[in-house]
Amino acid sequence: MNHLPVSEPPRVPLCRAGTPLEPLRRVGETLGVELYVKRDDMTGVELSGNKVRKLEYLFADARAKGADTVLSCGGAQSNHCRATALCATRLGLRSRLLLRTPDPTHPPAIEGNLLLDRLAGADIVWVTPDEYRARAQVFARESQALKQEGRVPYVIPEGGSNDLGAWGYIRAAFELRRDLEALPGGAGKPTTLVCAAGSGGTSAGLILGVKLARLDARVVSVNVCDDRATFVRAIGEICEAAIRTYRMTDLTFDRARDVEIQDGFVGRGYALSRPEELALLRDVARAEGLILDPVYTGKAFYGMTQLLAADRRALGERVVFVHTGGIFGLFPKAEEMAELL
Numbered sequence: 165m166n167h168l169p170v171s172e173p174p175r176v177p178l179c180r181a182g183t184p185l186e187p188l189r190r191v192g193e194t195l196g197v198e199l200y201v202k203r204d205d206m207t208g209v210e211l212s213g214n215k216v217r218k219l220e221y222l223f224a225d226a227r228a229k230g231a232d233t234v235l236s237c238g239g240a241q242s243n244h245c246r247a248t249a250l251c252a253t254r255l256g257l258r259s260r261l262l263l264r265t266p267d268p269t270h271p272p273a274i275e276g277n278l279l280l281d282r283l284a285g286a287d288i289v290w291v292t293p294d295e296y297r298a299r300a301q302v303f304a305r306e307s308q309a310l311k312q313e314g315r316v317p318y319v320i321p322e323g324g325s326n327d328l329g330a331w332g333y334i335r336a337a338f339e340l341r342r343d344l345e346a347l348p349g350g351a352g353k354p355t356t357l358v359c360a361a362g363s364g365g366t367s368a369g370l371i372l373g374v375k376l377a378r379l380d381a382r383v384v385s386v387n388v389c390d391d392r393a394t395f396v397r398a399i400g401e402i403c404e405a406a407i408r409t410y411r412m413t414d415l416t417f418d419r420a421r422d423v424e425i426q427d428g429f430v431g432r433g434y435a436l437s438r439p440e441e442l443a444l445l446r447d448v449a450r451a452e453g454l455i456l457d458p459v460y461t462g463k464a465f466y467g468m469t470q471l472l473a474a475d476r477r478a479l480g481e482r483v484v485f486v487h488t489g490g491i492f493g494l495f496p497k498a499e500e501m502a503e504l505l
């Protein structure tokens with residue numbers, strides 16, 4: 165099957181799709197696998213990363229509903245919020261971002277993604293970690309305030325991760341099918357896709373996309389926060405919602421079988437790094453000229469190398485690491501990295 169299902173919802177083109185699939189020969193040889201990287205850090209320059217794939221569908225929906233302002237949320241250095249702010253501005257919409265910070269009276273320095281949010285003209289609402297946990301209330305309050313000003317708000321959930329956003333990586337799986345066809349062994353050779361999981365939408369889209377595109381592939385997600393049970397539930401819910409909403413009736417999905425989470429690599433916590441993770445990021449940069457990010461791809465890559473060091477066959481012969489972007493999150497870590505350089 166080469167075509168996306170007829171139930172594919174409308175999409176606004178925002179992403180530089182057709183990203184390269186490149187071999188990582190030196191690192192692959194060290195790890196003992198045939199290793200490739202899907203360069204979704206190249207979906208754009210300022211739009212770099214996985215979020216723009218999801219936003220193509222979410223912005224189409226926002227427009228169809230007549231929205232003039234999108235709201236979304238994330239950490240202070242959220243890649244998703246940066247992509248949302250830039251896409252909004254490109255489409256002539258406004259954006260309001262709920263960003264998490266320990267003390268809203270002392271917001272973090274304007275650097276990395278936050279600098280780009282500000283350049284794009286996003287309104288920023290700082291929220292505490294407690295408020296963030298109850299963000300449905302903050303979204304309701306901010307939406308109400310916007311309506312009172314005569315504006316039409318549209319809420320994009322954390323990470324753009326819902327049944328609609330999942331289409332970004334359903335589409336990417338069809339793209340991967342074409343990439344794999346060009347490799348030795350073709351698309352029929354069993355492949356393991358490895359990605360970072362933060363809000364679960366990328367993993368959910370890939371899991372469904374692999375089935376719809378009839379790829380012989382496992383999707384292994386390395387969680388960068390929370391735990392395995394949380395992600396099995398979150399990814400399971402997105403997959404099940406998408407199957408219902410878009411009537412993917414001939415597709416069988418089972419959480420316990422299809423959602424593979426490699427827990428154990430959260431380390432010091434979300435967006436916090438361990439020296440060994442940063443050292444690997446440096447080593448990959450020096451071996452391959454490939455830049456990972458400290459919050460997501462660096463941790464997922466670290467997890468992948470640990471699994472393969474313990475058992476070279478843990479992920480099969482052919483492995484595709486999905487590089488989901490995040491480069492701007494590296495710059496606020498410059499000081500922490502300096503001693504490793």
Ligand SMILES: *Cc1c(COP(=O)(O)O)cnc(C)c1O
Pocket residue numbers: 213214243244323325360361362363364365366367457460461488489490491
């Ligand atoms: C958001 C993000 C992820 C995680 O994707 P989810 O769909 O939220 O699980 C991975 N890598 C980067 C760079 C991200 O910004």
